[in-house]
Amino acid sequence: MSRRKKVYEGKAKILYEGPEPGTLVQYFKDDATAFNAEKKAVIDGKGVLNNRLSEFFMTGLAAIGVPTHFIRRLNMREQLIRQVEIVPLEVIVRNFAAGSMAKRLGMEEGTQLPRPIVEFSFKNDALGDPLVPEEYIIAFGWANQQELDDIISLALRVNDFMSGVMHGVGIKLIDFKVEFGRIWENDFPRLLLADEISPDSCRLWDIETGRKLDKDVFRRDLGSLTDAYTEVARRLGVLPSNVTHRPKPTLIN
Ligand code: UDP
Numbered sequence: 001m002s003r004r005k006k007v008y009e010g011k012a013k014i015l016y017e018g019p020e021p022g023t024l025v026q027y028f029k030d031d032a033t034a035f036n037a038e039k040k041a042v043i044d045g046k047g048v049l050n051n052r053l054s055e056f057f058m059t060g061l062a063a064i065g066v067p068t069h070f071i072r073r074l075n076m077r078e079q080l081i082r083q084v085e086i087v088p089l090e091v092i093v094r095n096f097a098a099g100s101m102a103k104r105l106g107m108e109e110g111t112q113l114p115r116p117i118v119e120f121s122f123k124n125d126a127l128g129d130p131l132v133p134e135e136y137i138i139a140f141g142w143a144n145q146q147e148l149d150d151i152i153s154l155a156l157r158v159n160d161f162m163s164g165v166m167h168g169v170g171i172k173l174i175d176f177k178v179e180f181g182r183i184w185e186n187d188f189p190r191l192l193l194a195d196e197i198s199p200d201s202c203r204l205w206d207i208e209t210g211r212k213l214d215k216d217v218f219r220r221d222l223g224s225l226t227d228a229y230t231e232v233a234r235r236l237g238v239l240p241s242n243v244t245h246r247p248k249p250t251l252i253n
Contacts, residue, residue, distance in 0.1 A: 011037060012050070012200060022183075024083045025074065028054075032200075034219040036128050041218065048076050048240055049229040050198035055079060056238045057197040060165065066157055068193040069181060076240065084181025084194050087143050090121040090129055091151055093159045094175040098203050099216075100131075101175075110174070110205070116159050118152050123179075150191050151180050158193065166204060169235035170252030171213060174203035199229050207252070 005017040007024060011033045016025040028047035033040050051073065058070035071080040094117045097107040101119075120137060121129040137143050143151065155178060163173045178201070181194035195201075199214040206213060212220075213228045233239045237249050 012047075013196065018080060018083070022083050023071065024081050025078050026081050026196075027078050028196075032215070032218050032225060034215065036125060039219070043218070043225045045226050046200075046229060049226070049233050050196060050200060051077055051079060052238045052240060053198045053229070053233055053236070054196040056236060057162065057165075058193070061158060061161055061193060061197075064157070064161060066154060066161070066193055067191065069195075081194075082183060082192065084183055084192055086123075086179060086181045086194060087147070087151070087191075088123040089132075089137065089142060089151075090123055090177050090179065091155050092119045092121065092175060092177050093117070093155050094119070095159070095163065096172070096174045098174045110210075116156060118155050147182075147189070147191060154180070154191065154193065158197075162197070162202070165236070165249075167207075168251060169249050170207045171232065171235070172205045172207050174205055176202035199232055204232060 004025070006014060007017055008015040012029055012031055014027040014029065016027065018024045028051040030042050030044060030047045031040065032043045032046060055070065055073045058068045062068050062070065069081040069084055071082060073079045094101055094113055096113060097105070097111040098109045101107065102109045120132050120134070122132045122136070122142070123129060134148060137148055138145055158178055159173070162176065166173045176197070178193060178197060179195035180191050182189040182191055202214055203216060204213040205211065212222055213232050215225070217223055217228045218225045230239065235250050
């Protein structure tokens with residue numbers, strides 16, 4: 001690999017300096033981590049699948065007017081993105097109870113929520129990304145009120161889009177996490193959807209069978225993570241081998 005300046009290395013991705021100012025190259029690793037990196041493994045091909053899937057979702061979202069950091073995919077594992085100032089929040093949208101919410105409230109996983117719920121965690125690995133109320137976000141200046149309002153409405157648009165796309169291929173979108181970043185245009189900040197959207201950061205259940213097609217397969221030792229992600233990519237028509245003759249998404253009746 002060429003000698004490039006590494007800007008940041010996270011658990012699943014590496015960011016390198018991009019070819020032009022204001023751009024970065026986002027490299028998707030095969031590393032999987034869970035429980036704040038207490039559980040680790042290398043999953044062959046995960047990075048390739050997530051690069052494709054994130055491209056698919058980000059491009060679709062851009063097409064309905066959601067601003068994103070994605071510029072273009074460069075190769076199997078890399079995409080060119082806009083450099084943003086990350087808002088230090090994990091923005092979680094939930095349609096059905098699962099994971100930490102189900103645990104906290106003693107709810108059965110899969111219970112439909114009365115409406116989509118947006119919640120925030122402060123991005124801090126050492127603290128285990130604690131859930132924070134909106135008031136903390138404003139008081140500590142992680143985002144201002146206007147930005148917070150924009151983040152909520154953008155997150156709900158992402159939810160509508162993702163839920164619809166997934167429903168079309170027989171998958172229920174239980175919940176997901178997204179991140180936002182700012183760019184500065186003439187001294188004015190503008191929010192962009194950043195990071196990635198992939199089965200690493202969503203909960204996806206097969207509508208018919210309830211089979212989990214997301215990172216819970218790894219977290220809970222439910223089988224092959226590659227098989228689960230490949231199934232999502234196959235249904236959406238974004239398997240790497242199908243690139244030249246990309247099939248339409250498979251509609252499940
Ligand atoms: N999530 C994520 N990164 C995190 C925490 C959560 O991508 O650091 C995603 C997770 O995959 C799920 C959603 O956010 O789709 C809600 O996660 P939850 O709060 O239930 O936490 P978990 O049970 O995964 O610890």
